[in-house]
Amino acid sequence: MMVLILAVVLIPLLGATINGLFCWFTKRKAHIIAVPAIAIPAIVSLILLARVLQGERFDQVLYWWIPLGDFRVPIGFLLDELSAIMITTVTFVATWIHVYSIGYMDHETPRGYAKYFCYLNLFVFFMLTLCLANNFLLMFVGWEGVGLCSYLLIGYWYEKASAANAGMKAFVVNRIGDFGFMIGLFLIYKHLGTLLFSQAFASAEQLSVGVATLITLLLFTGATGKSAQIPLYVWLPDAMEGPTPVSSLIHAATMVTAGVYMVARTHALFNMAPLSMEVVASIGAATALMAATMALVNNDLKRILAYSTVSQLGYMFVGVGVGVYAAGIFHLFTHAFFKGLMFLTAGSVMHALHGELNLQKMGGLIKKMPITGWTFVVGALAIAGIPPLAGFWSKDEILAGAFMGGHRIIWAVGTFTAFLTAFYMFRLIFLTFFGEPREKHLYDHAHESPPVMTIPLIVLAVGSAVVGLLALAPHGGIVGFLNRTLGEAHEAAGHEGGLTYILMVISVAMGVAGVVLAYFMYMKRMPDPVAMARNFRPVYTLLYNKYYVDEIYFAFIVNPVVGGSRYALWKFVDVIIIDGAVNGVGRLCRLVGGGLRYIQTGFIPDYAWMILVGAVVIYWIGRLF
Amino acid sequence: MGVGLFQYTVLSVLVFLLGALGLMIRRNAIIMFLCMELMLNGVNILFMALARSKGSVEGQVIVLFVMAVAAAEAAIGMAIITSFYRSRGGIGVDRADLMKW
């Protein structure tokens, strides 16, 4: 098993090394190295998953990294239900994104092409390290490593100043989160005397509630940075400057979920700190709502998806925050499929429209690019929570967990966000793929992407459609499987009872309502009755009869929400407060730095004066203590 | 009350501080260097007084070492000042202003 795990981790590193060192040789053939370097681990992960399903576990130290006295940190791997699901997801999605990249990146320079695959493989290596680590320090190595790769990949098109700046912003914001993680890690070491997961969690109960709260909140600070939660989410929308497959892999499917994974992994600590759990759930819910409202008004294809990612990550944090860790991870799992898919379709659209991202210039594309369009619809239905697609199962699991756990407000927010999610996703679909083309020349040049790009779309679409059904597998499905590691959540969150079904119906209704509303708003005004009425006849007729209700609904709810989100949330909260705060800290730092320069007069007598006064100060400090 | 360690220490610290003051207020590199020698001389006075008060010659030995150090510093210092003078045409340390901030 050790060999298999090492293979999973090291083969991507090998791929990255080959493409990194020999980029002048591999050039346009880089994918011949890079794709197998990730496909083989994907297959191996499946084998590992199968073995874990049979009850095997692996937790072993390879060698002692820091082997001193009582301060010992190993390099070692932990394979259990949680990490098995994670590596399978990561490698599977990554494989298809690598394949897709072959088509997407074919306009790059040969060396850039090799460099791109090198970074991509390196990223997967760090992500797998993060997931498989059996101690906090190794996890932190992966944690920082994915941040570094993200920086490199966001700034990949560095000719664009915005891309380079976005990369910088991502890295610096991430570092702010990381410092929380690092201090949390130090506190764990201080109070538990170990950084090994197994030992730390086994002795977690010794922690006092206060210390546990502090530690978990610090860890969560790290998670907010990596997983783009309030207040550190600002980098993620900007990160869309990177190549689209990168957005798909890193900023939707894998890296950003690291925070959720980390919280789930450290659930033993979080269980000790109810307050932290509340904070996690509340921040998750607030982020979910806020990001969804911001997605309502955006016209940039990728940014909508980015906000949607932030919002969905919020859901996952709600899940882990209310204690249904397995549900959170389950949503992470399904989200990787449908959000990865949607980003790839967005990339396909961009590819066809020469980089155009403005929704208002699109329309009717489904006729030109049917595979892209329909796979996107599958993804959107999945995220909107329409059964039996993937998103329905996991989102329902989270919302049910929140409701059963007594978090009624969070449940309500989550449910309302589900409505918004469905609405903005279908707004996007209607504006992009349906209706009349608004920019004729763009439309005329549009074309379906080559098979190397569409096949991954189809695979992921099928995945988005069916992976949710794993919830129905025997022995409690995927949730039951994960619970073997994560522990049974609230007893009340069982799947029996009428209440579950009522909740389920409510959330489905919300999703459907969102879709329908989007339809009326964006199709009704520019009807394309032949195509639309055929595709959506039942919904169409149903809502048509309640037209005035919808009108009122629109006037009283959607307009305020849209307007509010535009002016209050997006303009004020996002741009001024949060962006302002994050940028302001940077500006303040530079200002302080500027001020400090002035003590550096370059004049020797001044320096001598500083030394003498410093000597006095140092002496008094020493004397007074 | 005879003259004791106290008076010597005060004297030595005052000489030391006058040297330090010279470094802090003068701009002529050579005079600043003279002030550095003055500081070392101040320390020497203290070591000599300590040798006397402790009845151990060790302080005097240390003074010899300090003198050697002062001589070495003087050699290198004059070389640097000469070199500086050649490149800037003067020895005011306010001419050393290429590097700041």
Place this chain on the structure above:
Amino acid sequence: MTGGIDISIRPLLPVVVLTVTAVVVLFVDVFSPRERESHYGYLGVAGIALAAWFALGLWGKGSLTFTQTFITDKLSVLTTLIYLLIAALTFLFSPGYLHHEGRNLGEYYALVLFAVVGLIFMTSAQHLILFFVGLEVLSIALYALAGFVRQRDLCNEAALKYLFLGGFSSSILLLGLAFIYSVTDTLYLRGVASYVVAHGASSTLILGMSLVMVGFFFKISAAPFHAWAPDVYGGAPAPVAGFMATAAKVAVFAVLLRFLDSAVFPLRSHWMAMVTVVSVLSMVIGNFAALRQENIKRMLAYSSIAHAGYALVGVAAASRQGGAAVVFYMLAYSLMNLGAFGVVALVGRQGEGYVNISDYAGLAAKRPVLAAAMAICLFSLAGIPGTAGFMGKFYVFASGVKANQIPLVVIAVINSAVAAYYYLRVVYMMYMEEPKEEYQIVFHPAAVFALLVIVVGIFQLGIIPGGLLSASYSSFAWFTF
């Protein structure tokens, strides 16, 4: 009269070899024609290798000789090896650089070798006067080296500033020694400690200790005694700046640990407060001032101030683990800083006209190897995992946590988050900007080899640090803390 002397040549062998090498280099310089000048560096490296071999032979064979003034323990051997490594790398970087400046003289190599002699005496000294003379040997060699390219105005300025401030700070240190002597009657490190144990602390002793520590803090360029560092590193020739920023710092940290442990450990409540304050000031001032620097040498200088602050966290821990962490950190820091200054020396070209961060625009496209080496050094300085810089920082901070210095560690971690910004700005310039003009960088094979050694070292320390960690840990075996 002879009973008191225990002369033993073995512990001095590395020093003797270095001195002889220096003299040989000077002789060769006298008798060699100008064209063969670039061979001094290799001659020096050969001498260093021999000295390292002798030093290795001393590992584990502790001794205390010359009337107990000269100690050979694991700490001194380990640090000696570090100095020799630094000097060898400096020698590999220097010939190309000096050749361009028309100053490839035997004196340069001899001065570096003598500086190493001073460093070794400093770390091995058990008597503060021996330490002081060693410090002066180092300082005087460095004054001369800082101004070595004497036709350049910046070098002269750097030498002048370093001379005055260095002299000022060593006078203060000497005054501190006088006060310590006045109280304790001895300048043996152990003697001071036994006096304190027997008689307790007095204010004069604390005064003496703080003045001595001012001297130390000055040499490691810790704030508020840092002001010389940016100007001197900025003006000195790049290989010399690299040498000054690393070797002297390693030595003074080792001496600081030795002094704080052997001599004034009973006063630790006093010096821990001093070290903590200086550490915080250094981190904050170093990092924040570095944010605004346009000149890469000054940026590295400010960053070295910040790094002194990080390493002081380990000193403030006042524990065996902290001491080991500091030594480890210093080696990591030396490697990455030497690499960075080495690249600066190569990119700066003749006269160092290209030392602004904007001059690095597009370096990656034109000189990928050089840019990659620089990027690795900068990532290591920023503390990215997998590199030596991360491991060093982690170990230092962990020792701080263990010693209950949580607020200090929090400040340190925040600072290292801020620091990423200015290191990455250079990486950004190299990789993400268009080249402004053609890079005319003359590759010197020795410099490339040195960069290779540094890069390998950075990764080795970052990924498998075990060996060195245990070595530095065991070098503190006899330490009381």
Place this chain on the structure above:
Amino acid sequence: MMINAWDVVFFFLAGLILLSALGVVFIRHPVYSALSLLANLCVTAILYLSLMGAPFIAMVQIIVYAGAIMVFFLFVIMLMNLSKGEYQERAVPWRLLLGLGAAALFAFQIFILAGEWRGVLSPGAGGFGVKALSHFIFTRYILAFELVSVLIFVAALGAVALAKKKL
């Protein structure tokens, strides 16, 4: 209280030392400043000789400091042949005040410890001979003594490298 004659000598010499030190710091012309330092060193030597019974150190002080180093300084000053404008510094009052302030702070922190310095110095001759000195130098300080040779060599080497006309 009787005034000891030795005390009068001490205060007289101390006054001269401080006066000449003030001269070093405040005289504008470098040559006079250097001469003032020369005076300072000579008076210090007299102090060593008369009150501390250290004739050897006094001689070394005169020969090394006053004889060699000071002549060296004067030589360099003459060599540079500074114009009047070069050594005429404008007095900067705030810099002077800041400097005095720092020095005063430093003096304050030291002088409040005066109670701890209770040693008494018996004035007059009858100190240590050169033999006692050399005993220390060749036992406890032997290594430092050897190192001083390296120090002087390094200083000479550095000075030559920096200042020699053609190299």
